[in-house]
Amino acid sequence: MGTETEPFRTVPAEVRPYLAELVRRTHAVCGPRLTGVVAVGSLALGDYRHGRSDVDVTVLVAGPPPAATLRELADALDHRRLPCPAAGLELVVYPADFARVPSGEAGYLLDLNTGAHLPGRAAFDPAGGPSFWYVIDRSVAHQDGIALYGPPAPELIAAPGPADLYAAVRASVREHGDGEGHLADNRVLNGCRSVVHCRTGRWLAKRAAAGQVAATEAEFRPLIEAAVRSFERPRAAALPLPGPQVRSFLARVRALVDESAAAAGA
The missing domain is CATH 3.30.460 (Beta Polymerase; domain 2)
Incomplete structure (x- = not known):
């Protein structure tokens, strides 16, 4: 075949x-x-x-x-x-x-x-x-x-155009900001991946993206590091993460995505 x-x-x-x-x-x-x-x-x-x-x-x-x-x-x-x-x-x-x-x-x-x-x-x-x-x-x-x-x-498979991709990333961040049906660590790490993609134009593995964002967002470094530790465990053993901090981080992610989109004219 x-x-x-x-x-x-x-x-x-x-x-x-x-x-x-x-x-x-x-x-x-x-x-x-x-x-x-x-x-x-x-x-x-x-x-x-x-x-x-x-x-x-x-x-x-x-x-x-x-x-x-x-x-x-x-x-x-x-x-x-x-x-x-x-x-x-x-x-x-x-x-x-x-x-x-x-x-x-x-x-x-x-x-x-x-x-x-x-x-x-x-x-x-x-x-x-x-x-x-x-x-x-x-x-x-x-x-x-x-x-x-x-x-x-x-x-x-064609790459989506920039405007469509930025719209998709924004929608993804909103979805993970709401949180329903998603593990907390995955919400944080998907946010990291979205930020890195908007900054670099490349998709990275979640843990690699987390390392880059933790290095530039000191306020959220403990949360991101906790999300990585949780991601390394089976789903059933995922660690709880503080909901208010997760929501605050994803609000920051939304702002960073919007900044990148504005700079790109998308």
């Missing part, structure tokens, strides 16, 4: 067999429509932590394929049929033609969440939902995505 062994050596050993089987099943369902499978998120940024991180995957298909094919794919990759060794699988399927063009839209054909620590979800219509998750993921994929099947990630 054209899958090379080399890309799988660049992902953690704990998830290699799972990803190989995921690619095999995706190819079996999609057939010649399948144009690419890309590892994104913490796998792409070199910050995957077993027992804490999700496996994030982007799939590109020519088509779009029939709805029945997408439902078959969701069933084939469901945790009950293909147990995910990570905290969960977050997989997004895009039309290949859509992904090759910069966009601020969600644009997916299938958004699948499944796993021991994720609420199950299989969505087939992005209308009415937030788009920022997908815009940021495509930006990470263009920068550092690991092609598990098909051409290199930058050939498959």
